[in-house]
Each structure stands twice: as structure tokens, then as C-alpha cells.
Amino acid sequence: MAMTAVARETVFALRRQIAKIEGTLPERLQAPAGALVDAGAAADVSGADFPGADLTIVRRGPAAALPDAFLPVGAGRLDAALSGGLPKAALSEIHGQETRDAGAVAGFALSLTSLILKQAQGLPVLWVGTSEIFHEAGFPYARGLHAAFGIEPGQLVFSETSKLTDALWVAEEAARMTALAAVILEIRGNPQRLDLTATRRLHARALAAGRPVLLLRQAAAPEPTAAPVRLIVASAPAAPRATVAGPLAGSIGRPAFTITIGKSRTALPGQFTLEWNPDERVFDERRGDERAGEERRAENPVAVVSLSRGRKDPAAAAGAVLAFPAAGASGSPTTRDQPSRQQRATHLGPRRAG
Amino acid sequence: MISHRDSNAQRISALDEQGEALHLKPGMGIADARAMHPSIDIVEADPEADRRLLEGLADWCDRYTPLVALDGIDGLFLDVTGCTHLFGGERAMLDTILSRFFQQGFDVRAGLAATPGAAWAAARFCGDRIVLSGEEETLLAPLPLAALRIAPETRASLESVGLRTAGAVMAAPRAPLARRFGASLLLRLDQALGRLDEAVSPRLPVAPLSVERHLAEPIVQTDDIEQLVGRLATALKTDLERRGEGARGLALFLFRVDGAVNRIAVGTSRPLREPQLIRRLFHERLTALEQTIDAGFGFDLVRLCVLSVAAFDMQQGDLAGEVADDEADIALFADRVRARLGDGAVLRPVAVESHLPERAVAIVPFSETPRRTTPPRKPDRVRAPMTIFPPERPIRLFRAPEPIEVPATEMPEGPPLRFRWRRALYRVARAEGPERIAAEWWRQPPGDDAAATRDYFRIEDADGRRYWLYRQGLYGGASKVPPRWFLHGVFA
Numbered sequence: 040m041a042m043t044a045v046a047r048e049t050v051f052a053l054r055r056q057i058a059k060i061e062g063t064l065p066e067r068l069q070a071p072a073g074a075l076v077d078a079g080a081a082a083d084v085s086g087a088d089f090p091g092a093d094l095t096i097v098r099r100g101p102a103a104a105l106p107d108a109f110l111p112v113g114a115g116r117l118d119a120a121l122s123g124g125l126p127k128a129a130l131s132e133i134h135g136q137e138t139r140d141a142g143a144v145a146g147f148a149l150s151l152t153s154l155i156l157k158q159a160q161g162l163p164v165l166w167v168g169t170s171e172i173f174h175e176a177g178f179p180y181a182r183g184l185h186a187a188f189g190i191e192p193g194q195l196v197f198s199e200t201s202k203l204t205d206a207l208w209v210a211e212e213a214a215r216m217t218a219l220a221a222v223i224l225e226i227r228g229n230p231q232r233l234d235l236t237a238t239r240r241l242h243a244r245a246l247a248a249g250r251p252v253l254l255l256r257q258a259a260a261p262e263p264t265a266a267p268v269r270l271i272v273a274s275a276p277a278a279p280r281a282t283v284a285g286p287l288a289g290s291i292g293r294p295a296f297t298i299t300i301g302k303s304r305t306a307l308p309g310q311f312t313l314e315w316n317p318d319e320r321v322f323d324e325r326r327g328d329e330r331a332g333e334e335r336r337a338e339n340p341v342a343v344v345s346l347s348r349g350r351k352d353p354a355a356a357a358g359a360v361l362a363f364p365a366a367g368a369s370g371s372p373t374t375r376d377q378p379s380r381q382q383r384a385t386h387l388g389p390r391r392a393g
Numbered sequence: 394m395i396s397h398r399d400s401n402a403q404r405i406s407a408l409d410e411q412g413e414a415l416h417l418k419p420g421m422g423i424a425d426a427r428a429m430h431p432s433i434d435i436v437e438a439d440p441e442a443d444r445r446l447l448e449g450l451a452d453w454c455d456r457y458t459p460l461v462a463l464d465g466i467d468g469l470f471l472d473v474t475g476c477t478h479l480f481g482g483e484r485a486m487l488d489t490i491l492s493r494f495f496q497q498g499f500d501v502r503a504g505l506a507a508t509p510g511a512a513w514a515a516a517r518f519c520g521d522r523i524v525l526s527g528e529e530e531t532l533l534a535p536l537p538l539a540a541l542r543i544a545p546e547t548r549a550s551l552e553s554v555g556l557r558t559a560g561a562v563m564a565a566p567r568a569p570l571a572r573r574f575g576a577s578l579l580l581r582l583d584q585a586l587g588r589l590d591e592a593v594s595p596r597l598p599v600a601p602l603s604v605e606r607h608l609a610e611p612i613v614q615t616d617d618i619e620q621l622v623g624r625l626a627t628a629l630k631t632d633l634e635r636r637g638e639g640a641r642g643l644a645l646f647l648f649r650v651d652g653a654v655n656r657i658a659v660g661t662s663r664p665l666r667e668p669q670l671i672r673r674l675f676h677e678r679l680t681a682l683e684q685t686i687d688a689g690f691g692f693d694l695v696r697l698c699v700l701s702v703a704a705f706d707m708q709q710g711d712l713a714g715e716v717a718d719d720e721a722d723i724a725l726f727a728d729r730v731r732a733r734l735g736d737g738a739v740l741r742p743v744a745v746e747s748h749l750p751e752r753a754v755a756i757v758p759f760s761e762t763p764r765r766t767t768p769p770r771k772p773d774r775v776r777a778p779m780t781i782f783p784p785e786r787p788i789r790l791f792r793a794p795e796p797i798e799v800p801a802t803e804m805p806e807g808p809p810l811r812f813r814w815r816r817a818l819y820r821v822a823r824a825e826g827p828e829r830i831a832a833e834w835w836r837q838p839p840g841d842d843a844a845a846t847r848d849y850f851r852i853e854d855a856d857g858r859r860y861w862l863y864r865q866g867l868y869g870g871a872s873k874v875p876p877r878w879f880l881h882g883v884f885a
Binding site: 139140141142143145146147149150162163173174176177178179180181182183184186187188192193195196197198199200205208209212213216217218219273274275276277289290291294295296297315 | 719720722723726727729730733734737738739740741742743744750753754756759783785786787788789790791792815817822823824825851853856857858859860882883884885
């Protein structure tokens, strides 16, 4: 126990050091039990109370000056885990584990875009993708986007390029524009060109323009990028349609997503199930134990083909190392927020080859 | 020696001076020529290459006048009206053209006259002659009939009646000539003599505005070209402002020292006149074309043309002199992407009234759509009634519906129990539907078979992924073709 306490102290100090050096991103730290914030750091550390947790928020640099630096997703636990929501002026990665998850990944990204458009009314959204991904996963369909996310066809601009380099160029040029509400860049797999440098350029431009860049990555393994947040999205079984006479058996209701926090400076790895409400254009968090889909996943007879592992410096698997217990879980850490073993296994160890 | 195939025999179509010295003639059979001189070198004629060469020369001649027209397979018309003073008068201009052609290795003959017909005759029958206005008759009189640009049959029949020179034809009474040889003879005659106007139809449309700069020292670097574009665009701006217009299409002509001409065009989504923006557009285009443009020994003439113009809406800036216009930013962004990656790189969806999902949204290039205009409401058309529950549509649609294998359905007309898509088997957990969408018979060509009706289903598989499937055709219908299943889109 003493060992872990010392280790926590060290991690805590290191994290604070990193936050000081970088100075731009908010850092949520959990203070060690009984530890007092020393007077020297108190000037930098502004305390903020989160319900039921002894949390400390370190905010330095321009992020602290902007009250609306975050886009609240609208689901309480996810927002709390991300300490206020997704960063607005930043590159955010949204991963789908397989190409057939493209619907869920695009749906979640468009839900976020819809939330952004609530504040930035009338601004267009640019969707950049390679021909490959639009061919493999389908081209965005304006009628569906209008019905589900309230995005008018006139607000949509697409850019389709045959080469990845061109797509990155278009996205970079677009990321620096303030006339766009958001830029969505969709890439398939782990191409060599989309490395740390490329993502850093995108992130820097998003920071400067104050507009979000959503990097959708289909069938990609996590790798080091400059994006502060990486979310892994999978579809969740939809709840039945609600009618006056109760839920309608056998019907398919509002779209639901399973969100896993793959990377975040502030959050612990966690898993959340969100339901998109197309009428109100808000997220509802589903808290019940709708885990039926998880068990059924095992029945899926599709062989999962392993991704190419030829790249250097693969990222450490998300959620493997846990420094602290889950946020808000005092006493008994719930296993519900953690990725299930199967899900972790898909992006961790070597997979079965098809 | 160049040969061509004419009425089933190889004949000489063109030959050089050495060949002429051997008493060979165009039109002679290749077999005869070989029999006379077995060592002659014969090349097959390539009219396409000749044409390309002539077009290249015409491009090069653009530097003297924008009105350049092709004349047959071996001639060029240059309308130099109002251009000669730029090159130091008619004589100097003709000499420059001839000497520059000679330096490029071409043997050309030129004539300059007030009418195209006289210039044609002067170039082909006199060589390097300037015909003053009014002297056409004295020029033409001693020339043979071929100088009148008339058909060979007319020429032969004129010669058969003894009229062997143009002067003889001119002296003959007009009415019998017209009666016997047709109006075209007199037309050609009048055109050559300047009694009738003859228009030279230029090869390229003449740009409304163009500015150019001759360079004493040829430039090679892309940066220099861009800088020059900025300066030329500054010069254009004044003209555009005076006309109250902006450029919708621009072209940059780079004349290489050795005669090759590069034409680089960019289009804009909205009228443009700011030199900085024009320069940025050409920057993208030149970056994209960097590999294909060969500067060679450099460019000695750079011309910037406005190909099309549109009215320019002035906008009042605020006190700080800044005009914040998001639409203009996006238009400029789209133009830059277009300049670099081509027309199809920036797209936008346009809603179309159609039941068929793939037709209901048209994806068009960004520049084609009118911006922010509501379609005019037709008075005789009643607006479609709003449905409280519009049909659910997927968020991604495959360009071509992907065929899937459906081994079994619960009921003949019902949703599948499981299906195979891209070699993976999916178990259907829940399904909604069908939504029947019939083909648009009014778009079918008459006599064509009616396209099959589609029944769409919303499907959720065991993992919670939602798909949009359809069955094309009906079970037990009139046609014997069994229904086929397709996956058309995915839901969120």
C-alpha cells in the first residue's frame, strides 16, 4: 500500500510537470489521498469540485482563459471523464475498429458536428476523405444527415481525393479557416503519411483557428498522434421505439453508440453507451445494463483479420495500464466502465488471422 | 520523302529539296520513285502530327495577335489589325516573324495584305511581300487561278475556256461568270479585292481582357512566374474595376523561348479581381503542374487573360477596412482546391425531387451550384405535404448497391434472417420494413422493361450495426427472374 502511494505521488508530480510544460491543455488530476497541495503549486492549481470525487483541475494557458474551450457532449459521465467535454479547438480522433463500423463512427462524429452547429449556426461542414474510404464505407448521404442530425444539404461540402496526401493537404488548408464549423477527415487504416507530424500540423491549425477537426479512422490501430483525445466508437443495439403504449417490440429506435475513451490526458479509460436523440439533437446516456449485445458479439462468426503491424512505435494498448481507480467510483471500482475483455483484445494482442 | 496512301497506291505527298533535285514530284507513285532512285528515304505521312505541329505554331503566333486561325493543313492566318505598332510597324513585324521562324528551323513564306485573300495569294505565290491597301488588283492580276482559293474543278473549267490568270477573270464580265461557274468564284474574287468583308475565325476565343509582359531575360523559376502573375493581375484589376466586373475564368499563357506555349487555366466560383487571390490560385495550379511544365530555356512572354467575366458585387467594409465574408472564404478555398486537384475535388450535395434514394441527392462540383438561392417556386405546383414521420434514410449510401447473399427469409416477402455481405455472415436481430420504392417509369426509355420494384428493410445485426437492405423484384411475380438482395447504405 505504501508502495502504491509513493508511486501515485510520483505520477502525480510528473503529470503536473507535463501540464506545466505544455501549458495549453487542461489536466485533471486526482490528488493522492490525504496529500495537500503545496503553496507553490497553488497559484497554478485552481481547485474545482466534482461531485463525489476529490479531484483537482489544473488549467493553465489559453485554455483557462476561454470559458467555452470544450464541447460538452451532454452525457454527464463522459463529460466528467473528459473534464468538460471534447476540446473544441483541437484535433480529436474517432476510431472505428472495422470498416463496417463506419456508420457508427460517422454517426457519432456527425452527432458531435450537430452539437457544434447548434452554436455555430449556418456555417458549413467540410468532410474530407479519400476515394477509397468513400468507396468502402459509402458516401455521406445528405438526406439521411438532414433527418438524423439536422445538417442542411447546403451546409455540407465534401472533398474527395484519390490520394491521401491530397486529402491531408485539403484538411490542413480547411483546418485553418474560421468560416467552417468543423472539418471531418476520414482515413482508412494506418497509412504511413498520417504520422505524428501530420497530425501535429492538423492540431496546430485547429488550435489557431479555434475550430474542431474530427479525424475519423476506420479500421485503424491506435498509434501515437498529436490528438489529445481518442475515442473508439462502436455501434450499440438500439432501444426499441417508444410509443404511447410503451416500447414497440422488435422495432429499431434511436441510434446508440458505445464510446470507449482510448486516449485522454485527463480521463481514465472508460466505456459509455450514448443514445442520439435526433429530434432534440442531444445525447442521452444509457445507464442501464444493456449488455446483451456484448454477449452476442461472441456469436458473430466473422473472422477478424489482424491489421498490419509493420509500423514502428505502436501505441501502448489503451486501457492496459491503470494508475488510479475509475473516476467517481469511490470504494468499489465498477467494472462497467472498463472495456470488456473482448473489446480490449481486438486492439491489443495478435488476432486470429482470417 | 513523305509518302501517303491515295486511292490504293502509295504516293509521294511531300519531299525535300534533294528529292526535287532528283526530278521527283509530289503525286508520283512510291514504286516509280524507288525504281528511279532505290536509295531514297521514305517516311509514312502522319497528318495528326502535322496538325499538332501547326497548332503548336499557332500557339506560338499568339504572341503577335490573339486572332490566329488555321488555314488548311499548312497555313496560318494572323489578323494583325492594330497589333503592328507594338512590333515596330508592318515590315519590322513581318521580318521578326520570318526570322524567328527561320531560327526555329521552319521554312515559311509570309504575305501581308489588307484582305485575307490577297495575303494568302501573296504568301503562296509571291513570298514575303507586303501589299498595300488598294494594290490587291495589281498583285492578283498576273497570278494563276490557284491564287484565288477556288475549287480545282472550277479552276479546270475556267482554264478550259481560256481564262488562265486572275487578271483575265477580273476583266471578264461578272454576270456570265456567276451563271456558269457559281457564286463562289465571284465571292472569292470580291473577298480578295476587299469588296466584301471576310472574317478570319480565330482558333481560340478572344479573351475580353488580357495583359502580357515581354521579358528581356527569360524566366525559369516558378516563384518568378508567380510574382509576375501578381503584377499582371494588378494591371488587370484596374480594367476590371472600370468595367465593374470580376473574373470567373483566368488563363495564364507561358511562351517558351523555343516556341512551346503552356496554357494554364483556373476557374473561380465567384467573380474575382483581387491580385493577391489570383496569385494564390495560380500558386496552387502551378504547384500541381510543377512536374508537367517544362521551362526549358525559360519563358520570354507571360500573358494573363480573363476568359470570362461576371458582374462584381461591391461590398462595403467596416471602419477597419475589413470585409468579413465567410462565403467568400469558402469559395476561395474551393477554388484553390479545384485549381490544385481538379474539378471533382470539392463537391456539394443538391437535393433532387425523386423517390429513388440514389437520385434524391445529386453530388455536383462546388462551382456549379448557385450559392444561396432558393429554387423558384412554380405557381402551378403544390408543395409536397409534410409528413410527420419522414421515412428513415441512411447516413451513408454506397455508390453502387452491393449485392448480398440471402440464404433464407422468414416469410417470402419479409426481411432476411441472415445475410452475407463482403464474405461475412450477419445475423439479423431486428428488422423494420418493408418500404416499397418503385422505379421511376417516367424516366425509362420507351420500350424498355420496367425496372424492378425495391422493398427496403432497416436491419440491425447482432452487434448493433444498422444497415439498409433491399430486395429487388418480387417473389412469384410476372418475371421469372428471382429477386436479388442488395445492401444500399448504413445507418448511424
